[in-house]
Amino acid sequence: MWRRRDFGLGVGALGLAGLTGALPALAQQLRVMKVANTAAVNDPQQCFTTAGQHPKLNFYKPGGVDIEYVNMSSMTQAMQSLRAGHVDFGPAVPGILLPAMAKDPTLDLVSVYKWLPRNANVIVVKPASGIRTAADLAGKRIGVRSLGDTGISVTRAMLSELGLKDDRCEYIAIGDGAPAGAAIDNDRVDAMVAFDTAAARIELVGTRLRYVPLTPKFAQLGSGWICVPRESVKKDRAALVALFRGIAKSTIFSNANIDAGIDLHWAVYPESRPKGRSDDEARKELAFIMKDRKNSWMRRPEDPDQRMGASSLAEWTANIAMAADSSKNPKLAEELGDANRLFTNELIDEINAFDKQAVVDMAKGFKA
Numbered sequence: 001m002w003r004r005r006d007f008g009l010g011v012g013a014l015g016l017a018g019l020t021g022a023l024p025a026l027a028q029q030l031r032v033m034k035v036a037n038t039a040a041v042n043d044p045q046q047c048f049t050t051a052g053q054h055p056k057l058n059f060y061k062p063g064g065v066d067i068e069y070v071n072m073s074s075m076t077q078a079m080q081s082l083r084a085g086h087v088d089f090g091p092a093v094p095g096i097l098l099p100a101m102a103k104d105p106t107l108d109l110v111s112v113y114k115w116l117p118r119n120a121n122v123i124v125v126k127p128a129s130g131i132r133t134a135a136d137l138a139g140k141r142i143g144v145r146s147l148g149d150t151g152i153s154v155t156r157a158m159l160s161e162l163g164l165k166d167d168r169c170e171y172i173a174i175g176d177g178a179p180a181g182a183a184i185d186n187d188r189v190d191a192m193v194a195f196d197t198a199a200a201r202i203e204l205v206g207t208r209l210r211y212v213p214l215t216p217k218f219a220q221l222g223s224g225w226i227c228v229p230r231e232s233v234k235k236d237r238a239a240l241v242a243l244f245r246g247i248a249k250s251t252i253f254s255n256a257n258i259d260a261g262i263d264l265h266w267a268v269y270p271e272s273r274p275k276g277r278s279d280d281e282a283r284k285e286l287a288f289i290m291k292d293r294k295n296s297w298m299r300r301p302e303d304p305d306q307r308m309g310a311s312s313l314a315e316w317t318a319n320i321a322m323a324a325d326s327s328k329n330p331k332l333a334e335e336l337g338d339a340n341r342l343f344t345n346e347l348i349d350e351i352n353a354f355d356k357q358a359v360v361d362m363a364k365g366f367k368a
Contacts, residue, residue, distance in 0.1 A: 029064055030061065030064060030065070030066055031064055031065045031066075031236075031239045032065070032066050032067070032068050033065055033066070033067055033068070033088045033089060033239065033243050034067075034068045034069075034070050034086070034087040034088050034089075035049075035067055035068070035069055035070065035087060035088070035089055035090060036070055036072045036077070036078035036081050036082060036087045036089070036090030036091065037069045037070060037071050037072060038072045038073075038074060038075055038077075038078055038090075038091055043272055044261070044262045044265045044266065044272065044286050044290075045197050045289065045290060045293060046069075046265065047250070047254045047258075047261035047262055047264065047265040048115070048247070048250055048251040048254050048255075048261070048297050049067065049246075049247050049250055049251075050067070050250070050264070050265045050268050050269065051250045051253055051254050051260070051261045051264040051265060051268075052246045052247070052249055052250035052253070053066065053067060053250075053264075053268045054264040054267055054268050056264070056366075057249070057250070057253065057264065057362075059245075059246040059249040059250055059253075060242065060243070060246040062242075063238075063239075063241070063242025063243075063245065063246065064238070064239065064242060065239050065242045065243050065246065067243070067246075070086070070087050072090075073146065073148060074146060074147075074148025074149065075091060075093050075096045075097075075148060075149070075150060076096065076100075076148050077148070078090040078091055079096075079097065079100060079107065079109070082109060082227070082228070082229060083106075083107055083109075083229070085229075088228065088232070088236070089112075089226050089227065089228045089240075089243070090226065090227060091224060091225070091226065091227075092109065092111045092224075092225040092226060092227035093150045093153065093223075093224070093225075094225075094316075094319035094320075094322070094323050095150065095153030095154065095156070095157055095319075095322065095323050095326055095327075096150065096153050097109065097111075097227065098319065098320060098323040098327075098332065098336060098342070099323055099327040099329065099332065101336060101342075102329070102332050102335035102336050108229065108230045108231075109227040109228065109229060109230065110227060110228065110229075110230045110233060110341070110342065110343060110344055111225040111226065111227045111311060111342060111343040111344075112225075112226060112227065112228055112233065112240065112244070112309075112343070112344055112346075112347055113225065113226040113244045113247070113309035113347075113348075113351070114222050114224065114225050114226075114309050114310065114311050115224045115225065115226055115247065115251070115297070115309070116222055116223045116224030116225075116296050116297065117222045117296070117297075117298065117299045117300070117303070118222065118223070118295065118296040118298075118299075118300060119214060119218065119219050119220070119221055119222065119223045119296070120195050120196045120197075120223045120224065120292070120293060120296040121150070121151075121154050121193065121194070121195060121196070121214065121218075121223055122193070122194060122195070122196050122199045122211055122214075123137070123191055123192075123193055123211065123212035123213075123214065124184070124191065124192050124194070124199045124202070124209040124210065124211055124212070125184075125190065125191045125192075125209070125210050125212060126184060126185070126187075126208070126209070126210065127208050127209070127210045129190065129191070129210065131190060131191050131212060132212065133212065133213065134158045134159070134162065134212060134213070134214065134215045135159075135162050135164060136212075137155055137158070137159060137166075137169065137190075137191060137193075138159055138164045138165070138166065138168065138169065139168035139169060140169060140170075140190040140191055141169075141170045141172055141188070141189045141190045141191075142155055142169050142170065142171050142172065142189065142190070142191055142192070142193055143172055143173075143174040143180060143183055143184065143188070143189035143191065143192035143193070143194075144171055144172070144173060144174070144192070144193060144194065145173065145174070145175060145176060145180075145194055145198060146173045146175075147171065147173050149173075149194070150195075151171070151192070151193035151194050152171050152193075153323075153326055154193050154218075155169065155171075155193045156325075156326030156327075157218055157322040157323070157325065157326040158214065158215040158218050159326075160322065160325030160326050161215045161216075161217050161218055161322065161325070162215060166326075172188065172189050174188065174189060174192065176198055176201060176202075177201045177202065177204075177205055178205045180192065180194075180198070180201075180202050180207075181202045181205045181206065181207030182207075184202065184207055184209070185207055191212070195223075195293075196292045196293055196296070197289050197290070197293050199211075200288055200289040200290075200291070200292075201289060203288075204285055204288065204289070217318070217322075218322065221315060221318060221319065221322075222311075222315060223296070225311065225343070226244075228240065233344060233346060233347070237347070240347055241347050241350045241351055244309055244347065244351045245350070245351045245352075245353070245354060247309075248308035248309060248351055248352065248354075249354065249359050251297045251298070251308065252298075252308070252356055252359045252360060252363070253359050253360075253362065253363040253366075254294065254297070254363075255294050255295070255297055255298055255363075256359075256360045256363035256364055257363035257364060257366055258287060258290055258294050259283060259287070260363060260366045260368070262283060262286050262287075262290075263283075263368055266279075307345075307348050307349070307351075307352045308348075308351065308352055308356075309347075309348055309351055309352075310345050310348045311343040311344075311345060313339060313340060316339045316342050316343055317339050319342075320332060320333050320336060320339060320342075321333070
């Protein structure tokens, strides 16, 4: 069995094993890029990144990089870790990131890769709930994974879009899975706002849910970017291109063959393999969890820019407007300055310089 230790030492790159004398030099040069992981677990929903770490794919090491996960409790902790240099890259959620950058100009982060081009947030309620639209969330008890989670900023953004306030909402941390399901079943909360994968895990423990539509404007926005300290774009350009090219390949592979993506994740992170269930049972559960997420990794067919990871000024302008409303700061755009500084597509063409169809074909013909 392949174990995570086998991948971090720079000695398992099968594609280079035949180069006599090359592996010691490669091992010395391998740059391990640390990621702030706010999911708090290395679970298979991360296979859009981790699948490419397996030697059978080997999407990272030929570029001189590999990935190390550093678990974080919240987006706030992730931003602080990026600022302090404890990690190299991490998640960027505009509703949290933009007010923080406006408040503290020394928090100089830039979003370089959009990993969730579709909106993967959901509103869920009990089937008999009187909540039918996002507007009905006003004044309600809203369940979120934690008080540092994105569910709070997402709720505020949607209510702001509708001209409503969240001042009477109560946000309650209910965790994941069974504890969150119990909170919904026992009416501790009126609704939960979370990512799609969190809601799917709640359904798997037996809690019946009804999905409430997102607000129209918010639904059209992407929901996940990756940011780095601004100085890294130039200082670590080659490493970042190799990193995100590996992520792009892993994403395309796992989207085209989610079962293989899950298996490869388990092989790289064996501690994440479910205990007490067969692989077939676990895979069926994970296929349910990933049923929506795997498509949210990919751009909409009608998107005029099909490059993996690309952002647009229009969406960041919309992100600023929503963050200004949800943070109750009408001067947010002025405080942030030119919206172009919040993101960059500078690396995107280089990241996309590979044969995407070849990766799809590899995935469809993959044998474990």
